[in-house]
Amino acid sequence: MFDIVQNISILKSQLPQSVKLVAVSKTKPVSDILKAYNTGQRCFGENRVQEIISKKDHLPSDIEWHLIGHLQSNKVKSIVSFISMIESVDSFRLLQVINSEAQKAGRKIDCLLQIYIASEETKYGFTIQELKKELESGVLNDMHNISICGVMGMATCSTDTVKIEHEFRTLREYFLFLKDTFFKADNKFREISMGMSGDYELAVKEGSTMVRIGSLIFGER
Numbered sequence: 001m002f003d004i005v006q007n008i009s010i011l012k013s014q015l016p017q018s019v020k021l022v023a024v025s026k027t028k029p030v031s032d033i034l035k036a037y038n039t040g041q042r043c044f045g046e047n048r049v050q051e052i053i054s055k056k057d058h059l060p061s062d063i064e065w066h067l068i069g070h071l072q073s074n075k076v077k078s079i080v081s082f083i084s085m086i087e088s089v090d091s092f093r094l095l096q097v098i099n100s101e102a103q104k105a106g107r108k109i110d111c112l113l114q115i116y117i118a119s120e121e122t123k124y125g126f127t128i129q130e131l132k133k134e135l136e137s138g139v140l141n142d143m144h145n146i147s148i149c150g151v152m153g154m155a156t157c158s159t160d161t162v163k164i165e166h167e168f169r170t171l172r173e174y175f176l177f178l179k180d181t182f183f184k185a186d187n188k189f190r191e192i193s194m195g196m197s198g199d200y201e202l203a204v205k206e207g208s209t210m211v212r213i214g215s216l217i218f219g220e221r
């Protein structure tokens with residue numbers, strides 16, 4: 001039996017104060033989330049819209065929900081009223097939809113740009129070339145209902161730590177490039193969301209500001 005309370009306390013004692021813990025609760029029941037909540041954890045990550053919606057009404061309203069999985073444009077409407085951050089923005093078409101739904105809801109939504117860093121075909125995300133091209137075109141200028149808060153990425157699922165380290169370092173370099181080129185005066189652009197149960201220590205070493213950890217807290221899925 002996994003001890004959620006103990007797992008969180010161990011993790012918190014290991015993470016630098018400056019690194020935010022997103023507790024990834026996908027597939028886990030509301031009762032598990034409550035156990036984590038009662039330790040003081042407020043930020044939870046889910047990868048499916050339907051799942052967040054069905055859980056959130058049974059949980060305290062001061063939970064900060066982060067969407068960390070691929071989001072379809074037609075589902076934006078159903079989360080825009082409460083979502084705290086969308087970490088998995090992987091197209092400007094999606095960003096436009098988030099912006100316009102946020103406007104209708106009278107909100108401004110924090111987003112991360114998901115960047116592709118792994119050597120796996122299945123992972124979503126922008127390439128840095130795509131991002132550069134889009135951002136140069138001024139696509140963000142008219143989007144007043146979103147804040148771009150930084151970048152998110154997933155390393156290759158591998159035991160090759162040199163490779164993973166290299167991917168995290170690359171994501172940090174992309175972050176610094178984007179910050180310097182497009183977000184210099186923007187204080188909100190400051191997050192590098194990288195690191196999961198298997199690789200968060202490497203990610204923290206490489207400059208992560210936000211780790212997304214599921215199985216180390218809640219047990220295997």
Ligand SMILES: *Cc1c(COP(=O)(O)O)cnc(C)c1O
Binds near residue numbers: 197
């Ligand atoms: C599931 C998931 C995580 C957490 O994975 P663990 O290995 O259980 O820590 C982190 N990020 C994303 C995008 C995920 O889908």
